[in-house]
Amino acid sequence: MTQVVVGQILNGIILGSLYGIIALGVTMTFGITGIVNFALGQFMMIGAYATWYFTDLVMLPFPVSVVFAVAIAAVAGLVADQALFRFTRNNLVNGLLVSIGLISVMESAALLLFTTTPKNMDVVIAGSWSLGAITLPRMKVVAFLLLVAVIGLTWLGLSRAWLGRATRAYAQNPEAAMLMGVPTKALQTGVVVYSCALAGFGGALYASLFSLEPSLGALFILKGVEGAILAGVGNLLGALAGGAILGVTESVGSLYLPTSFRDAYGLVFLVAILLFRPAGLFGGRK
């Protein structure tokens, strides 16, 4: 049983990294634009379907499909920002309403294009690695490493590069950042587009692991928001940790408690943490 638990801890961390990349998008978008973009799950869906389309139908190599998928999600994010989100900057309610409307439109479009029949991408990396009773599919491990790498690079970029420092400066004090010559409009658009591209990347890896259906984004945006809140909104590396903690809570909780309430375990844990640390696990004390 110990090995089964260890296996599920590892599985939870891997799955949590998918939550983490959405959480990262949520936390960045909220910090810079003041919007909780609930439609990020749908950008993930775009990335997932695009990857499936290019890999299985156009027969492109998986890495090339991922690049196309990320580009498509980014372009869709740019269109959404210029057509909708730029009118809702720093208005939480309007931003929320627009993103909820966008969910409906994008999901319906996916239904129209792909129907409800689940799409299953051919296996990209077959087989598993086993150690005793612990078995981890190779693709899951590779996906985890890629997600960690992207989240790590994003953190590095934001903490080392000028653009990243400008972004953080704007998040901390918009007026001061503007006075220091930070191009705020371009920055806000850039962050929305980047977070959509991140979601698209998450979707691309999701497609290599799970079956696709138009409603796939709904679950992940909820987990992403939970992960961001658990970590403390604004904490970039914390987003990954928040996602991983949620993943582990769900996976291990399902072993000992009824599986049918799997999603509830993460939520209960989130509520328990917020009772003691209202700003999240890695947020500053407020």
Added chain:
Amino acid sequence: MKHCLRACFAGALLTAAVVDVASAQTGTVKLGQIEAQTGPNAIYGYMSSQGVPIAVDEINKAGGFKVGDTTYKLDLIALDTRGDPKEATIQIKKLLEQDKAKFVFGPFLSNVFVTIFPYAKQFNGKFLMLGGGTRIHEFVGQPGNEFVIRSWNWDAGPRGFGERMVDYLIKTAHPKKVAMLFQNDSGGKILGDIYEPIFKARGIETMTEYFEPGTKDFSPVLAKIGEFRPDYLFPGYSDAALYDIVRQSIEGNYSKKFFLVRGSTGPGLKNKDGIEDYIVYVPKDFEEAEKSDPKVKHFVDAYKAFYKRDFPYDQAPLCSSSCYDHVYMLVAAMQKAGSVDDVEKIRKTLLSMTYEGMWKISFDDHSEQVFNFDIVHLRKGGVKEVSHVEP
């Protein structure tokens, strides 16, 4: 001039008479449909909502159907419940009160049926509802529920397809332990209630787990099941979950042998190199049937022409419930009953007849459908063996 006037008058009279006769001889029969065309559980509803419009179109294009001296055309009002019982309640209200539909196809989802049932029951005797939902079984054939007809095979009992499936499993694989993994909802729970006694009666040990709707990562529950070391994994009940369960079960070495009574061959074929055994109840194996059955071939061609897209072979078997055949069967029942309005007479006719379309459809004493079906047995590499069953 007199002749001319007389001729004009006669012509006018004749025209009026012809117009009068023509208007008296045509009519419309409204056909309502409430199915989940979209949403996570749309797999149960999608194919019905795809098949019914084809039959309606064919009948109308052929000039309609005659009952007595009147030629009727069908007017289909197909509404998308999205699998949401609240939405479905509004829709059934609209169909019965506003549209005055006397025939409603659907729902295929148990949770939708259970919610709309109390309202629909008020219209007992005024309309017929042909739905495939598993939980409809509890309500059909009871006094006061005459409006309900279940358009799907029941699992248990002497003619139950589930019993036949389990017998086939025992005959071919002799399992000692079976783990069941169903969705935590009305449809999933009832599967547990049906199959635990069926397996128990045959001396097979079972373990039942339920997963949350929308689950994608099944590793934890599969790990739990793996500890039970089942000979077969019996997962359900829609392909949306099955693709992931089958793949993850194989990748995690939890089980490579599967037994299904809800779902398609798709997940087995997709993982054909990983499975050892994949036994699935399929109302019809369309790939095989279209080669030998002209009615099936006609439907496949009609689908492609109507929707201008490929035929969904994996979903098509679900067209055995409240779908294409049932439109023709209902029309035949109306013709035989000599009425499009006398609901009770049409019901009795429908329940007493056997219709031979893509399926051979009849109803048992409880207003529940009985039809022939296939058992598809996939083995490693995708080798397929199809057994036809006449219940």
